[in-house]
Amino acid sequence: MSNTIHFLPVLLSISRNPVTAVGLPLALGTLSGSATAKVVRGRWYQNLLVPPGRPPRQVFPIVWSLLYLSMGYASHLAVKALDAADSPTSRSALLKGILLYYAQLGLNLLWSPLFFKAKKTGLALIDSVLLTASAYCMTDLLHGPTGSKTTPFLLPYCAWLTFATYLNGGIWWLNHGRPVRRED
Template identity: 65%
Template sequence: MPSFNFQLPDFLLVAARVPIVAVGLPLGLGLLSGYPTAQVVRSDWYKKLRTPPGRPPRQVFPIVWPLLYISMGCASHLTVKALDNALSASVRSDCMLALSLYYTQLALNILWTPLFFGAKKTGIALIDSALMAATTFYMTKLVAPLSPQASYFLLPYCAWLSFATYLNGGIWWLNRRERASEKQE
């Protein structure tokens, strides 16, 4: 496989090197992104959405997401440690790609809430969710031989993203007729 020669900005590497920042960055961004959600989930729009089987109560999400943000922050820290300890250019390249994917999925993660809850664009949010899941799965596969511990921190996130993408897809599909009728009015 060709090596990945992209270099992340230093501040992103430094953020991942400092454990409290590595964990605090996704947690803080996630909490800020999710803050407006509380009002929307009480709105008529949200209450009228048809949802696929298996949707957990809304009270589960503010418990699960902080744990996942903490977990992904730990994974980023372990990945940058693998980068710092890498002896070969190939390992360094894979670590850098994994960290680039980490920040890409984090940006997609932060973007999802305003798309789904703010703009109520469930289809665009579904595309975002699928890209986030694919990016995270590839990042996890890439990081597994470099830092098995980091991949362990990412596995619950991969599972949750699969479930969240299913929920988003189900909501988009089950409510497509309502969106079509709203456009005709």
């Protein structure tokens, strides 16, 4: 935890500025998902059995871009609320929520390399479950101290993560005994 405290001023300054608050998750998400386009056109992904309800692949970059912008703006609102908070309880919840924001962002950025690059659908599922749980917890922590200002920006993210976890879980379940093609 003491290492986290050293990074806290940097993390707060990133989210304090609305441009860097929305730009950081968007840039890192784009970087993390950059190898995805090639893989989804490849044989491994095309041969996966998938659960019902998977949207067309073109939907994912649009949805994720909007969600990265939205979660980034929520982090900005949380830091603004922290700057104005006078209650120790509110400050504590906001600090925990902001730290969870960065933790879940790390889990988010780890998912694409696990799923698409390493083709480890089971490890990606574990990551997705942890990511989804941390996003819901973060949303709950930030709700009260921000006067619910962050909630409309984070609830769509939580809903999408729930759906993405369903897709990941379905893909893992339907394919976990099948041989993995690694040539693409």
